[in-house]
Amino acid sequence: MLQKTHSAAGLVAAELVIVYHGGSFWSWEAAGALLLGCLAGPLADVDKQGSTMAKLLFPVSALLRLLNVRHRTMTHSIVFILTLMVLSLPLSPLYHAVFIAAYLSHPLIDLFNEQGVHLFWPLKARVRLLPKFLAVDTGSTSETVFRWMLLAVGIWLPVSAIGFPRLF
Numbered sequence: 164m165l166q167k168t169h170s171a172a173g174l175v176a177a178e179l180v181i182v183y184h185g186g187s188f189w190s191w192e193a194a195g196a197l198l199l200g201c202l203a204g205p206l207a208d209v210d211k212q213g214s215t216m217a218k219l220l221f222p223v224s225a226l227l228r229l230l231n232v233r234h235r236t237m238t239h240s241i242v243f244i245l246t247l248m249v250l251s252l253p254l255s256p257l258y259h260a261v262f263i264a265a266y267l268s269h270p271l272i273d274l275f276n277e278q279g280v281h282l283f284w285p286l287k288a289r290v291r292l293l294p295k296f297l298a299v300d301t302g303s304t305s306e307t308v309f310r311w312m313l314l315a316v317g318i319w320l321p322v323s324a325i326g327f328p329r330l331f
């Protein structure tokens with residue numbers, strides 16, 4: 164999936180956390196949470212040379228290359244996410260939940276990809292949710308449709324949380 168699709172998924176994940184926490188969308192904390200979601204969504208692709216995250220976090224991507232960590236392996240695995248859960252504990256409860264949910268959205272939607280994900284890294288098995296002919300290829304029309312669906316949910320969630328009667 165493309166970075167912008169992962170950002171859209173990260174945004175939806177952040178919004179779901181805010182709704183679940185019963186929080187308001189009209190606060191600086193919520194704005195920070197949404198931004199965090201957009202950034203944490205594409206974060207796992209720091210393992211992909213040339214990606215925006217690899218460029219932004221150059222030392223991390225250089226280290227991953229040095230360790231010969233391949234794309235959609237370690238950074239997309241359950242073991243790594245559990246490690247991140249512990250490492251990000253110093254964050255506030257809302258930001259911690261948003262960070263993990265948005266990061267988790269990444270391998271989750273990559274599961275719809277044709278290549279699948281090494282979800283159980285260091286085991287070698289690749290996991291893919293859809294048969295090849297239904298899989299969403301990176302940059303394909305189906306990915307664009309998928310991204311628009313995510314954005315629609317991303318608009319609908321805060322609007323429904325705020326409530327139409329209060330908007331008009």
Ligand SMILES: [Zn+2]
Binds near residue numbers: 207
């Ligand atoms: Zn990925």
